[in-house]
Amino acid sequence: MTEAAPLTNSAPSKSTALLEQRTPPRRTPPPREGSLLGGLVRTARPKQWVKNILVIAAPAAAGQLFTAHALTRLALVFALFTACAAAVYLINDARDAEADRAHPTKRHRPVAAGRVPVSLAYTVGGVLAALALAGAVWLTPPLVPALLAAYLGMQLAYCVSLKHVLVVDLVLVATGFLMRAMVGGLALGIPLSRWFLITTGFGALFMVAAKRYSEAVQMAGEAGATRALLTEYTTGYLRFVWQLAAGVAVLGYCLWALEEGGTHSSVLPWRQLSVVAFILAVLRYAVFADRGTAGEPEEVVLGDRALALIGLVWLAMYGLAVTPW
Template sequence: MTERTTGAAAVLDSPVVVQGREAVGARRVFAVPLGLLRTARPRQWVKNVLVVAAPAAAGQLVSWHTASRLALVFALFTAAASAVYLVNDARDAAADRAHPVKRHRPVAAGLVPVPLAYATGTLLGLGAAVASAVLCNPMTAALLIAYLAMQFAYCVRLKHVLVVDLAVVTTGFLMRAMIGGVALAIPLSRWFLITAGFGALFMVAAKRYSEAVEMEAAHGATRALLTRYTTGYLRFVWQLAAGVAVLGYCLWALESGGVAHGALLPWRQLSVIAFILAVLRYAVFADRGTAGAPEDVVLRDRPLAVIGLVWAAMYGMAVTDL
């Protein structure tokens, strides 16, 4: 008996077993911080690139002052959006466990405690609000604080109100597109706002439509509001929004007139073609019900990426009068 006990102890104290225990302990130590990082949605941070939309549309991206100011706004908006994701996942943990994909989120999976997600999200949101008030102009701080207030209200209540939920998410994207111009005191064109707003509604409604198609069998277990929308209604919304976005962009492009002095071609007007092709390409995924993750569609579809690069090149030549 003693020999067996001694042998077992020797095995447990062997270098291989000790290293294994240390590796498991290290994974546990980093599990929570990594879970918080995943909950902050690093892949979603690409959406915050929209802060350059207004300065890019105005052709004001060439100075160090502009770059540093936009980098600051991007960081603040990323912190604010991450704070909202943390609070949202803490509130939706129970519902997310019923979703085939969302159940793997760190809070739903139990890797990150719900109170810790709430506390981290609250501190991150407060930090972004205070930093914007100290480092940015008053209008930029007001816009960022309004975004936080609206998104937290969405997490608590507004996500359960028909149509209002679509409007709130759309407004969040529109605020991203506006804040770069506000930070640099650039006047915002009405056509820019219409195009950005309805373009965002197009993507939001397509996302909801895809979720509704995907989760029809779940009877709204993961998002109760989906049972109150019909797929026909959501299809109508994204089709209407796509049409208005295209119309707004056409009017915006044509407003500038013909060929600028010294330019080779009317690039702004020609960019309408690329814009419409991009909308049509994205609509393929919306129609299939596979636009539930807009960032995946935008980043992984090569034809859409090529169309986007062509549009960016055309618009870049338009604002630089090439």
């Protein structure tokens, strides 16, 4: 009598079949078209380009903004400064690619993620910088390419080493904002008032220090600060810096507004009245700085209705003070 052959699992069990139905096979998504170009654009930080609107600051302060020549020249300067800033971002991300790959957030940047080759980021950044300088030499007064070259040199030095130097990092970032505000005046041959430089420079330092203070407060007690220097700055020191900078900015603006001999005669003393709106704006912004929630300046201004309204009132008063009637 022969033994019965053992049963074999020729058909899958019900549980196995059910599992296969619930977990469909993974499919590798096809590569997105234009991902390289999109990665380059993302690396150039389009959201940061709004800062370059500061190129209109000096012409607006002088009441020489709304002319065809001024608007055309300022559009050109905006494009040149944006190209320089984009070049710095591309070179910075290429240089920091290895370090960014170990960071929980920065590892998603296109260069760190491998979406944009490091060599290509360097090349595009260098080409943008060269084209911006060449265009400035060809199309603008000599002081404009000189300022753009100084900006590029300063920002590249910042990326390489100066961002690790206490206090110097704050000053260089604030100086970048000041250069944006100066370049429009240089492009149109407008003399830059000492009060304009003082108010703009220390106003920029106020916002930069407030942002660093907010980052330090939010990262307190957490390992791996977003910026290495945040572990060396104390919140007390950063608070002192933004308070000092705010005070000097307000003082500079008050001296401008109370200076004898207004630019234009009008029914009301709009120059002097604009001091109230300016101080209220600084005080309102300081609320967010004190709470440690003063991140990106544009997000703070646009995210708070009261601050945005105060800013509009100040713009209206300032416009009335410098516009001839």
